[in-house]
Amino acid sequence: MIESIDSSLIDWSRAQFALTAIYHWLFVPLTLGLGVIMSVMETIYLITGKEFWKQTARFWIKLFGINFAIGVATGLILEFEFGTNWSNYSWFVGDIFGAPLAIEGVVAFFMEATFIAIMFFGWNKVSKGAHLASTWLTTLGATISALWILVANAWMQYPTGMAFNPDTVRNEMVDFWAVALSPMAINKFFHTVISAWVLGGVFVIGVSSWFLIKKRQREFALQSIKVAAVTGLVASALLIWTGHGSAQQVADKQPMKLAAMEGLYKGGNGVDLIGFGVLNPAKQAYNDGKDAFLFKFSFPNMLSFLIDFKTDTYVPGIADLIDGGFRTKNGTALSAQEKIQRGKLAIEALAEYRKAVKAGDLDAALQYDAVRKANFDYFGYGYIKKPTDIIPSVPIVFYSFHAMVILGCLFILIFILALAYGKKFDKQKWLQYVAMWSIPLVYIASQAGWAVAEMGRQPWAIQDLLPVNAAVSKLSASSVQLTFFLFLTLFTILLIAEIRIMVKAIKKGPETAESTNN
Numbered sequence: 001m002i003e004s005i006d007s008s009l010i011d012w013s014r015a016q017f018a019l020t021a022i023y024h025w026l027f028v029p030l031t032l033g034l035g036v037i038m039s040v041m042e043t044i045y046l047i048t049g050k051e052f053w054k055q056t057a058r059f060w061i062k063l064f065g066i067n068f069a070i071g072v073a074t075g076l077i078l079e080f081e082f083g084t085n086w087s088n089y090s091w092f093v094g095d096i097f098g099a100p101l102a103i104e105g106v107v108a109f110f111m112e113a114t115f116i117a118i119m120f121f122g123w124n125k126v127s128k129g130a131h132l133a134s135t136w137l138t139t140l141g142a143t144i145s146a147l148w149i150l151v152a153n154a155w156m157q158y159p160t161g162m163a164f165n166p167d168t169v170r171n172e173m174v175d176f177w178a179v180a181l182s183p184m185a186i187n188k189f190f191h192t193v194i195s196a197w198v199l200g201g202v203f204v205i206g207v208s209s210w211f212l213i214k215k216r217q218r219e220f221a222l223q224s225i226k227v228a229a230v231t232g233l234v235a236s237a238l239l240i241w242t243g244h245g246s247a248q249q250v251a252d253k254q255p256m257k258l259a260a261m262e263g264l265y266k267g268g269n270g271v272d273l274i275g276f277g278v279l280n281p282a283k284q285a286y287n288d289g290k291d292a293f294l295f296k297f298s299f300p301n302m303l304s305f306l307i308d309f310k311t312d313t314y315v316p317g318i319a320d321l322i323d324g325g326f327r328t329k330n331g332t333a334l335s336a337q338e339k340i341q342r343g344k345l346a347i348e349a350l351a352e353y354r355k356a357v358k359a360g361d362l363d364a365a366l367q368y369d370a371v372r373k374a375n376f377d378y379f380g381y382g383y384i385k386k387p388t389d390i391i392p393s394v395p396i397v398f399y400s401f402h403a404m405v406i407l408g409c410l411f412i413l414i415f416i417l418a419l420a421y422g423k424k425f426d427k428q429k430w431l432q433y434v435a436m437w438s439i440p441l442v443y444i445a446s447q448a449g450w451a452v453a454e455m456g457r458q459p460w461a462i463q464d465l466l467p468v469n470a471a472v473s474k475l476s477a478s479s480v481q482l483t484f485f486l487f488l489t490l491f492t493i494l495l496i497a498e499i500r501i502m503v504k505a506i507k508k509g510p511e512t513a514e515s516t517n518n
Helices: 007-048 051-084 087-121 128-157 176-180 183-213 218-253 255-262 302-308 318-323 336-359 362-383 394-427 429-455 477-508 513-517
Strands: 162-165 170-173 273-279 293-299 460-462
Touching: 007 051, 007 128, 007 183, 007 218, 007 429, 007 477, 051 087, 051 128, 051 218, 051 477, 087 128, 087 170, 087 176, 087 460, 128 176, 128 183, 128 460, 183 218, 183 394, 183 429, 218 255, 218 302, 218 394, 255 318, 255 394, 273 302, 273 394, 318 336, 336 362, 394 429
Parallel strands: none
Antiparallel strands: 162 170, 273 293
16 A cells, blocks of 8 residues: 555645646647638638638638647646656556657657648748648647547546556556557547637637627628638537547446536436536535435436437446446446455555565465456555545536536537628627627636546546556645646746737738728
8 A cells, every 4th residue: 555645745736737737728729729720711712812811811820820839838847747746657657658648749749840830931932732731731730649648638537458567566558559549539539629629610700700899800700700600510510429429438437427427416217417407515425315406407318318329228326336236237336345445455465466576486476466456447446545535526527517518509509690690790799799708618618628527537547547646746745836836827927928919919910901901
């Protein structure tokens, strides 16, 4: 067993990583979303030959570049924190987790770095086709970068393609393609990237609405809105499909996360899907008998139906997952307490195995290793103190999930109205203001999605394999606290700088014939 860790160290280490991730994700989705939209605009320029589309694409490329530069800085810090703040994690799974991150750095980052220079400075130096290719390849490079980072994250949600080496006490990769192409990884990649396209669409429509409100750049704004609305609406349709797949993956591999997403304490057959609800703050324990909701609006049997298209499918709740005893495809579910006991057996067997190997007693070593293998599926539970520790923060996960879904519906409505009004969009002042103020809302929805993904799997750094209290580095809490505030200051300065530069570029506007006439 590991020695006792200061809880404040765990809290500050988590807070620092969350801080960095939140700031980093302010920049990444706009990079991915704007990348597709500006590439489409430049494609239209190549097809039509109209200078208008060239200048329109150049304007959005300028905003892409401002955002891209600052996003790289926060991403580098995020990767270093795995080694500084989570060294036990890095040691335990570094052979697996490091591989996709290395590929991301070697392939995707260099791809972006190569073609982004041509995209920005090659307008009059290379052919139209070559420049368009550089724009699409820059976007593709950013997307490939996201792919490998999301593969690494998906592995934390669903560890696969590995074997544990008791001699090195490390997990080692045995099947690269099982890691790279796991259902969790593929679905997470598409869902996350497509959500960034939605964010890019809302951003472009919101900024274009500002031009209409200011009675500037009418044609530029309306054409930008059209491209962004089409992109956003297509992305939204795909997002619903990938969101459904994501929920199915969560139901299969992270049932506690699904229960928290729905505020489901007691499961059963034919479980309702919560459309909206207000949790009961008086409910303090999973088994206290109090109603989970003060108010809720739900769709009968729909949660069961969405999992496998059967209205009577059994869905376990938080109490079921803690107490066990329900039927699964692999037999009867163990209780959390039973998993904790088996996890402790695995940890103790590993320790005895290493002692036996050191003493040269190979027969005993084999016996202990057999016990370790028989219980290794529950290895991480051996570091859990009590069963209720495996329950994530239900309010955070529940409200984040439903905020994401409700805001997503708002964005779909904006895309539909933008296309329906067409050139009459510039007469709809109310819609222009709604679109403009949806820019901060789409960032909230994007951050909420990650809150569901990461807070929903707590207390696990790696699902069922390593909790955060066993993954943290042995540091002083004060040192992590200090760097937290240093990063908070640095990232806030970077964010303010980016917003100021972006606002200045937006106020200047595109260099179109329309702007020279104003």
